[in-house]
Amino acid sequence: MVWKTALNHILSKAPAPAKADPAQVKDLRARLAAASTTKLGRALAIRHVPAGSCNGCELELRATQNLIHDLTQYGLSFTPSPRHADILLITGVAGRNMIEAARQARAAMPDPVLVVALGDCAIDGGVFKASPAVQGGADTITPIDLFIPGCPPTPTQIIQALLTLIEANALDPMKKPRRLRARDL
16 A cells, blocks of 8 residues: 555656647648658658667657657658668667667668667667677667667657658658768757
């Protein structure tokens, strides 16, 4: 009974989840629809590879698909097959046991591919970088086009960063993707 009281106390002090600004959502939807149509003439598919994370980034990534953010309204969706994907999104610390899986997913994707490292752990290993089980950031697996910082980044930050990457690469779909860092966003 004591744990229920403690849990209720903790939950009552938790901040309410942030709501998406409707004007911002409308602007993002229009920009991404134009950029993805310019790039491929259709919606873009994302293949997510968790390379050893605590699942914080995955929770926020899944929140991009809820009713508040609804990633599909921007022309982005997740696909289970790397053969159908345009964007490879890597989360986690690039654990040694996941490096080959991430490389195989990248190798199976048709060019041009945009590769995104999501979260502080995917950028450089985060708080786990000193562990012998950690290779480092996602750039030890494959070249990265966009680093999205945060522990974890919010769904709005994720959507805005993906939009920025797609807009930066929308002019010529067959050119080598332009790399972006957090300072470029």
